Amino acid sequence: MVEREKLTEEKIFESATEIFLEKGMDGARMRDIADHAGINKSLLNYYYRSKDRLFNAVYEKLAGQLFDMFAPVFDENLSLEEKIRYFFREHISFLQKNPRLPIFILYEVNRNPERFRKLIQKFDFEALWDTLEKQHEKELAKYNISMEMLPQLMSSLAALSVFPFAARSFLEAIFTKLGIDFDDYIEERKKFAAEFTIKALKR
Amino acid sequence: MVEREKLTEEKIFESATEIFLEKGMDGARMRDIADHAGINKSLLNYYYRSKDRLFNAVYEKLAGQLFDMFAPVFDENLSLEEKIRYFFREHISFLQKNPRLPIFILYEVNRNPERFRKLIQKFDFEALWDTLEKQHEKELAKYNISMEMLPQLMSSLAALSVFPFAARSFLEAIFTKLGIDFDDYIEERKKFAAEFTIKALKR
DNA sequence: GTCTATAGAAGGATAGAC
DNA sequence: GTCTATCCTTCTATAGAC
Secondary structure: OHHHHHHHHHHOOOOOOOOHHHHHHHOOHHHHHHHHHOOOHHHHHHHHHOOOHHHHHHHHHHHHHHOOOOHHHOOOOOOOOHHHHHHHHHHHHHHHHOHHHHHHHHHHHHOOOHHHHOOOOOOOOHHHHHHHHHHHHHHHHOOOHHHHHHHHHHHHHHHHHHHHHHHHHHHHHHHHHHHOOHHHHHHHHHOOOOOHHHHOOOO | OHHHHHHHHHHHHHHHHHHHHHHHHHHHHHHHHHHHHHHHHHHHHHHHHHHHHHHHHHHHHHHHHHHHHHHHHHOOOHHHHHHHHHHHHHHHHHHHHHHOHHHHHHHHHHOHHHHHHOOOOOOOHHHHHHHHHHHHHHHHHHHOOOOHHHHHHHHHHHHHHHHHHHHHHHHHHHHHHHOOOHHHHHHHHHHHHHHHHHOOOOO
């Protein structure tokens, strides 16, 4: 029955996503995934052949989601300042819905850099770079941003939005002692990070 | 023989640090640690009783190192701007020597937040907060930094210096395709992050 | 397609000789 | 204090019935 098959396979995939996000490849157990999906352990192997293949399916899906989040930044017809505001608002909103994605990706890429290299082989970063340069040629000149600064600038944007989620448990432990609510902090962050960055660029 | 005992115990601890940093608690094997130390597997249990205790010893040592890095920021008699430059220079230099520390701590705190809470129980963050406030009362007013902004600001400082290391493999994979050298990028970062932050604060 | 049962390997921990 | 040998548990993966 095709309907039933799809349901089971999807249930497995969703449960695997859940468990791998929570425990990572090394910490996750096939038993946990099967129990979470409410099915028999051997069905995991029936559909995905091995833990490694199941993990790769989840990993590639999640890494893909992460990259899809950056695409609109290159599409939108906005000024540089508007684009910065747009980026933090949308990116942090996305991470609010997927708070465990950053630490998962960072850790698993670290654990197996070669797999990540293969995954991004097809991406043409040079072209994106050029697009960005052409879109904002005048603004980059106005703000006195040289091409050599772009890696520093782009990684800073990522840092300001991603770090709070990657360091979530760390920050929460400290925030609790200071009476700060993490969710409020994140909500504020959309505007803070944008204004912080824009001010840093102005001269 | 006390001398010999100390040597073996230290060798175990150093090897454990090495292996846990590289593979994490879940990915590390007692066998790996024993092999790395060039000793018998059962000696690990003789000295540390269990993998869990050995890991905790390493974890607490490394987490301690991380917190020690922040202490000078509160001690040094510097202006706010000088302190920001000092922080990025010293903190990033420290991470250059301990590049795998950030992702290890972030991941392991995430895996077991409760253990981290217990570890920082003794720290009086309120007092540090107040110290910082008093030290820079006039400057905070001058830059129009309210106390409500401090969590955003402090976490941004951490983000700008820690993220490149936590995301090292991720960034390296992309940088390679763009012909950028990661070590050069990090070296530049000490100044970039400082100037970026200082500009963001000026009004 | 889904289940039970189990193989086969790996990992952490311990007993006991030296 | 250090080694060899081994126990016991856990985990992934597969065989085979239904």
